[in-house]
Amino acid sequence: MLGFFQTGFGSLTWGSIVMITIGAILLYLGIAKKMEPLLLVPIGFGIILVNLPLGGLMAYDNGEPAGLISRVFEYGLVWEIIPCFIFLGLGAMTDFGSLIANPKTLILGAGAQFGVYFAFFIALLLGFSIQEACSIGIIGGADGPTTIYLTNRLAPHFIGATAVAAYTYMALVPIIQPPVIKLLTTKKEREIYMKPEVRPVSKTEKILFPAIAAIIIILLVPKSAPLIGMFMFGNLLYVCGVTDRLADTAANAFINILTILLGLCVGCFMSAESFLKVESLMVFGLGVVAFAASTAFGVVLAKLMNLFLKEKINPMIGAAGVSAVPMSARVVQKMGQEANPRNFLLMHAMGPNIAGVIGTATAAGIFLGMVG
């Protein structure tokens, strides 16, 4: 219009407007509804920024990143640094006590990975490639950094869709899980009482756990090393008692910085050209299938375990194997109290909840080992 100065108005497309609206919706969900605000706010704003034309945030020059966010995306996400170091921060925030006190809950964490593989096969049936199906399936693990890490390696063109699906559904856990749990359990099963006391776990056990877990899992699934290694290292910083400054930084400033960068990168990846495709909608649809299937199998597995256990477990804690920590555990706690006000299931549900994080990272490592 002015010759020497170009505005973005002329370059706005209907796609840009749709994506800006989607970004605004995510901001609304994050701010007004407080749904996963730490991720949805930067993702939502990133979507708005990248879809305002000619901004150059995600510019590339001869294949080299030339924009503010494209540089962070290239060296933070493509180089797999940010998701792995987020896991370090998560490890520094995690108390494995409930899991160590009741190690059989690891089996429930494994069971909840069923949705990953169920969605994997459904995605293949719908025409996705094996790599794409792995990236879609891992959404069922309900773990944002793992989803981004795996998708970046196997199907980077889906990173926006899978990341937004994973984080959105994590926030929707209180809506998705209860109907599935009620469908698969009787009232009597939901009332099963679990004693509130969990056996005390010594400091030595808590210190040995991250080392033992890292050694065992990485020897068996070497490709899980970046995620599991960082997760357990962060946890060791937290529990050893002599690195409180490091643990405090990891659990606060460090993870907050990485979360800002991750959210912005994921949001800025979602330009109209890359996101507004039928495949993205299919990814969203399959994501909820994966979540529901993981919840369902976790509950069914807990019921199967009850056939062999002298002291019965409340089968709802199987649903907490979906690693949306601590939302899944809180859903189980709430439903447990509704069924039986004497029941306090939160600590019992935290075991499978945290086991699910380990299970999902292991599943991602297995996918990478077989397909990557």
Next chain:
Amino acid sequence: MGVDWGFAGQIGGFGFGLVFVVLIILALAIWLTGLILSRISAGKGEASNKKKGDQGLGG
């Protein structure tokens, strides 16, 4: 491009099975560690009680 369903089956079946195997092994290792540590601390407790008992008799 067609899907190699045999390979997909391997990924799904073997992969899901391996997740279980890994976490069961980890569960056993955690249980064993807890058992060993509780036996060690129980042994230390007994030795300490015996020592106190001997000192009481001697004094």
